[in-house]
Amino acid sequence: MSLPQPSAHPPLPEPDTEAGRAGLAAVRADPARTVLALDFDGTLAPIVGDPRDARAHPEAVPALARLAPRLAGVAVITGRPAAEAVRYGGLDGAAGLEGLTVLGGYGAERWDAADPVVRAPEPPAGVAAVRAELPGLLRESEAPEGTWTEDKGRALAVHTRRAASPDEALELLREPLYALAERHGLVVEPGRMVLELRPPGADKGAALTGFVRERSATAVVYAGDDRGDLPAYAAVAALRAEGVPGLLLYSAPEAAAEAVPELRDGADVRVPGPAGLVAWLRALADGIQSPR
Secondary structure, eight states: OOOOOOOSSOOOOOOSSHHHHHHHHHHHHOGGGEEEEEOSBTTTBOOOSSGGGOOOOTTHHHHHHHHGGGSSEEEEEOSSOHHHHHHHHTOTTOTTOTTOEEEEGGGTEEEETTEEEEEOOOOOHHHHHHHHHHHHHHHHTTOOTTOEEEEOSSOEEEEOTTSSSHHHHHHHHHHHHHHHHHHTTOEEEEETTEEEEEOTTOOHHHHHHHHHHHTTOSEEEEEEOSGGGHHHHHHHHHHHHTTOOEEEEEEOOSSGGGOOHHHHHHOSEEESHHHHHHHHHHHHHHHSOOOO
């Protein structure tokens, strides 16, 4: 009789917290009732200077495709438009991801691989008003060279990563952008060297909770890297309080200065960016049983 072959991948790291260890144990015990949800930028895809150049880590889709058939559901929850995440992630038509869901615009948009049509309500009038006023506001505020705007359809994001002093540029624009958002009934979502003006009412926490309940999951894993993921972290904490074990992963940036302390300190497991997340997903697939 042949002996089992050892895995080619490193073992799963032990979570740092008791709640995280309970979450991982629940996933291992019943993967078919587990939901896995992940952010896109900085988690599945490396952060790049121009968000239009972002692409999922080349091994992310194969790793997810190994896991998805064994789980209750896999969702990408992102501030990007859903169609953009699908395109940049190479998710449409991926073998093994026939049950994948992408919740874009912080959950306002939905795309399902089984019925690949983006469904979303019309954005409120405030988005169009901000779109019209934003170029003039940036000129009046003397936004530094390298500042640029990303139009997400349902939201507008002002990036300073290309500026000579990104943090100073962000601080210069913070007050006028918050005032602009307030005038038109929008909220500001801060991130790493970006301020995003978007409609209120949708966040990753509500999107995650809704997806967990939809799939009747009894365990949840969430991975994120930026401040927009804080509501999802809070949602996992709330689900834990209801008796649904959860595991929180932090996809840590390469530059320590870009770390988000609230995520870093609240996570059960920290991995080094998208490459580290892919390694973790592979190890999870190695460690759970095939569907019965």
